[in-house]
Structures are given as structure tokens and as C-alpha cells.
Amino acid sequence: xxxxxxxxxxxxxxxxxxxLFYMVKNREQAEDLVQEVYIRVLNSYDRFEGRSSEKTWxxxxxxxxxxxxxxxxxxxxxxxFSAFDLTKRPILDTSPLPEEIAxxxxxxxxxxxxxDKCTVDQRxxxxxRYIQSLTISETAQILGWTEGxxxxxxHRAIQxxxxxxxxxxxxxxxxxxxxxxxx
Amino acid sequence: MKKFNYEDSDIxxxxxxxxxxxxNRKMLEILERAEKLSxxxxxxxxxxxxAASAAAILLFALISTSIFQNDRNRNTAGLNSKEDASTAAPxxxxxxxxxxxxxxxPDQNFITFSITGMDQAGLIMPLNIPVSMAVEENAxxxxxxxxxxxxxxxxxxxxxxxxxxxxxxxSEASDANGNKTLVVDMIKNSSLGVSSAGTAFMDSLKxxxxxxxxxxxxxxxQGQKGTILGNTEYTSIPLVAEGxxxxxxxxxxxxxxxxxxxxxxxxxxxxxxxxxxxxxQFTLQAPLHAPIPGGVDISNILIEGSHAEVKFTADSGLxxxxxxxxxxxxxxxxxxxxxFRTVTFSGxxxxxxxxIGTIKLGMPNEVPAAPNPVQ
Numbered sequence: 001x002x003x004x005x006x007x008x009x010x011x012x013x014x015x016x017x018x019x020l021f022y023m024v025k026n027r028e029q030a031e032d033l034v035q036e037v038y039i040r041v042l043n044s045y046d047r048f049e050g051r052s053s054e055k056t057w058x059x060x061x062x063x064x065x066x067x068x069x070x071x072x073x074x075x076x077x078x079x080x081f082s083a084f085d086l087t088k089r090p091i092l093d094t095s096p097l098p099e100e101i102a103x104x105x106x107x108x109x110x111x112x113x114x115x116d117k118c119t120v121d122q123r124x125x126x127x128x129r130y131i132q133s134l135t136i137s138e139t140a141q142i143l144g145w146t147e148g149x150x151x152x153x154x155h156r157a158i159q160x161x162x163x164x165x166x167x168x169x170x171x172x173x174x175x176x177x178x179x180x181x182x183x
Numbered sequence: 184m185k186k187f188n189y190e191d192s193d194i195x196x197x198x199x200x201x202x203x204x205x206x207n208r209k210m211l212e213i214l215e216r217a218e219k220l221s222x223x224x225x226x227x228x229x230x231x232x233x234a235a236s237a238a239a240i241l242l243f244a245l246i247s248t249s250i251f252q253n254d255r256n257r258n259t260a261g262l263n264s265k266e267d268a269s270t271a272a273p274x275x276x277x278x279x280x281x282x283x284x285x286x287x288x289p290d291q292n293f294i295t296f297s298i299t300g301m302d303q304a305g306l307i308m309p310l311n312i313p314v315s316m317a318v319e320e321n322a323x324x325x326x327x328x329x330x331x332x333x334x335x336x337x338x339x340x341x342x343x344x345x346x347x348x349x350x351x352x353x354s355e356a357s358d359a360n361g362n363k364t365l366v367v368d369m370i371k372n373s374s375l376g377v378s379s380a381g382t383a384f385m386d387s388l389k390x391x392x393x394x395x396x397x398x399x400x401x402x403x404x405q406g407q408k409g410t411i412l413g414n415t416e417y418t419s420i421p422l423v424a425e426g427x428x429x430x431x432x433x434x435x436x437x438x439x440x441x442x443x444x445x446x447x448x449x450x451x452x453x454x455x456x457x458x459x460x461x462x463x464q465f466t467l468q469a470p471l472h473a474p475i476p477g478g479v480d481i482s483n484i485l486i487e488g489s490h491a492e493v494k495f496t497a498d499s500g501l502x503x504x505x506x507x508x509x510x511x512x513x514x515x516x517x518x519x520x521x522x523f524r525t526v527t528f529s530g531x532x533x534x535x536x537x538x539i540g541t542i543k544l545g546m547p548n549e550v551p552a553a554p555n556p557v558q
Contacts, residue, residue, distance in 0.1 A: 005214055013213075017206040027204075034206065038217035053478065053500055100202045111197045130198035137462060137477030146506050147462050148432045148441070148472020155469075156436070158194050165189045165197075 004045065005038060008058060015132060016062050022115070022127045023066040027098055036065045059142040063124060070120060114164040122157035129154055282541055283505055285443050285512040286551030287315045294318055294327040295553050296335055297390030298342040299383060300444070300470060301435055310471070311390045312342055312433055312444050315553040324395040325353040325365055340442070340557070341435025341470075347384050350375050355397070365392050365422070368403040369410040381413030389422060390445070394553040397422045428520045429456035430513040430554070432472040443474065443513050443554045445520070453491060453521040454484050460513060474513035476506060482530060490547060491523045495530035501539065508540035512551065519550040526550060 016037060021030040040061050096102070101112045115123055128139045129150075136154075140147045206213070287293045293315045300310040316331055329352070337344050350373045357363045367388065375381035388400060401419045402410040409418045428445035450456040458464050461481070465473035475481075478500040485492040493514055501507055511528060518526045525547035537544050 002218060009210055009214060014205055018204045021204045035213060035217055038214060039221045042217060042221035100204050104202055107197050108200060126198060130195060131201045140476050141478045141500065144502055144504060144506060146432060146472060146476050148434050151469060151472065152434045158191050161194045162189050162191065
């Protein structure tokens, strides 16, 4: 087996997988995408030659693989929604939660759903900064951005998540009240 | 869940508690499959280029037939040659994102407006952001300033409104030695005389006109010498083009453009200014950010007269994208502030690139005329 590939696996695999899982929010899809990352690595390693750090390079491949998948998804959902003439998409995805999230407390579950409301850039930053605990400088290197852009995107992402978490908790409260009234 | 009043810190805490997710498959299974699929794709590598070539030939055949057909039709219809030329004109190549620059170059006519940043929280002094508009006309900056002031889209750019219109008229004068003076003639009883906006106006004037070769600003009130701005009396002030400044990135928000702004402080030399621009050394707060990203280190600065060579360490992760164009433009602008005319960027051998956007590495680059081109 390719020893370089094995080395990359040892160094980055679980982080790459976790990054892709939270980007596409589906275990099977993350499994396919991480596989796709290694295929792209094998096909382009000759051309890599240290143009950026290895970590930046492999994460950038992962990010692009996730982007390709999300774009494809978006095109499909747009076609489906326009075919059914639905003007509005659901506020939040109501598909079943993956096992890892379903066993967590309600706040974590809500946050997982609210992450849908972030742009792809915002989601990338949130995953790297908070879920993977990378520093601003490491995140900037991986994304090939300035630290300023990371900070601004992070700030905006937190505002989006805060607004949606507030909205969700208010909705839940009013549902609880209605249930109590019926009783 | 009954919590409504989530704060930023609550959101950050919850995100930090998101569970770790692991891939439970075996390494061998994943990597062997990847190798197999990679070989399969490489084996099919010729199919796509071949298919693309076939498609290109087919397309070419179709287009030439259609052009030939059109030509014949035109000839028979007796259409004029001007129309023919426009149809045959080559399609202009679209500029790639990395052709973008954050500066105006000296071969362009332009006018600069220094505008206060919108978000001033946490800053000791108001931040002036110079934006420059390239113009076709040859008129003096004094004339262009009044003419183009209304074209500024301050709000759209995350900058404060420019409220100085109708308070003054601008003209220029020059002496026998060719020294240029900007003459600012204030209206009588302008509110700028007694409010802090007068000080902001003064700062904006200095920062707007120092790019245009003026030696001083002379103040008048309805043609009479002297004026009062922000409760201080002025007759004239000197203008210095080289402000010994560093340059920082200003981002008001994600939906606004990024600008390069001169540092609030001055620095004793170019090297110290660049040091302040490095991410690791950066001490200021948002909306200001370091233009030199982490992972980029300057190992040496060599100075020869009006030429400077900025050498990066071999492992500096330079890339050919907009972030690094902005970094180089910020360095070039700071070089201008210290009187350099040209700058060579060298080192960063591991990056294996010889150009970032339109800026060539390893050879002298002219310093720009002014920052932040806007339209």
C-alpha cells in the first residue's frame, strides 16, 4: 500500500472525517467523501510538491469535495422543489438525527439543526474553530484566508446560530404552552 | 429547552460540546478501495480528453459551418463591413479573481476620498479609510473631489457618510517652484467650525489629498485668509505624502468589501511597519486585521536606495489567490509610505510559485499610487 497515503491517514483521517461529517451531516456521505479525498490525493500528489502545507492542501481537497457534493444536492433539491411548485423550503431539516447527535441533549440537537442556516464558509469555520478546536491562525491556514476573514466569518456564524437558536427555543415554548392549555 | 436569551458565549459553549464523530471503518478497507478507484480513474484518463477533443472538433465544425453560412448570407444581403467586424471580434478574456488588485497604479488618473469607518468601537481614534476612484478626466484633484463626492457608496462599503458637501469649495494654486497648494474655502458659519465633525473633516482632507502631490492646504473663509474647524483656527497646514505607516485590513462585515487602511500609528522604519502587519504580532482589534496571514514570515528586508527587497522564509505558505494579493499590496503601500519606489518579493521557495495575481515574484514591482480602487 502507498506509504505516503498511510502517513496522511494516520495524521489527518479522523479530523477529515469529522469535518466532512459536520459539513454534509450524513455519515454514509462523509464516508464516501473521505474516500474521494484519498482518490484525489493519489491522483494529484505528484503535482502537490509543497505549494502549501500538507494539512492546508488535504483539507482544501476535503472542503472542495464537500462543496461539490453540496452544490449537487442543492441543484437536485431546487429541481424537486420547483417541480412541486413549493415556494418555501422547510425552515429546518426535519430528517432523523444521526445516532451520535440523537443521544445528546436537546440543545446540542438544536444546534446541529441550526448549522443548516450557516453558509458553507461559516459552517467550515465553525467546525474547524469550535468542534475541532483549531486556532484562528490554523483555521486561516487551512482555508487559505486571512485571519481577519476567519474572525469576521466566525462572528457572523455565531450571530446566525444565536438568532436561530433563539427562534427555535421561542417556538418550542409556544408549542409547550399550547399543549398545556389543551390539557 | 426554555432558554431564549442565548449570548455569543452560550453558542460557543454548545458548539464546543458537539460530539466527536469517528470513522469506524478499517484503515486497510478505506485506503485499498481508494487506490483501486484511483487506478480505475487513471485507466479511464484518456477517455475524457478524447471525448472532449471529439466534442471540440464537432463544435468547431458546427460553428465554422454557421459562420460560413452567415458570411454568405451577409454578402448576398450586402450588409456593411462594420457589422461584420463586430461579429468577428474575439471574445474578451474574463479577468480571473486573482487579477484583482487593492491599489490604483500610477498610470491611472484618480481621485481619493478618505472616509471614516463605520465601526469605531474600541478604537482610540477614528479610522480614515482612503478609497480611490479611477477617472478618465485630466482635471485637478481639487475639481474632481467636488465632482465625484456624490458617487461614493459609503453605506454599501461599510463606511460612515461623508457630510462635508456644501461646507467648502476646493481649488488649487502653485508657486514658481511648482509647489502645489490645495485651497479650501469654507462657507461662513459652517457647523464644522464648532463641532468635532470639523476635526474629522480636517483628517479626511489630509488623508484624501496627500496622494496627489500637494505640499500644503491653505484655508479661507469666503475668500478671507483662515478658518475655524473643530474650534481651532487654521490658515494652512503642511501635507506629507510619506506618512511612515503600516497597512491593515479593514473588514466592517462579511457582506462588505475589504479595504487596506493606513495604521493609526507611525513607525520608525519599513521593517517595524511590516512587523506590525504580521499576524503573529498584530495587536489591534476588529474591524482591523493583519494583512500578512499566519504561516508567512519575513526573514529579511534589503534596502538599496529607493528599492527594497522583502524576503520571505522558504517555508512561508504563499498562494496565488486574493488573500495574498492583498498582503503584497499592503506591503507595497507601506513601502510607498517610507519613500520606496520599487519592491522585489523573494524567498518562499517551497511555495513554488513565481507570481501572485499580476504581481511577479523575484523582480522589482512599482509601488502603487493609492489604495482601494472603487467604482
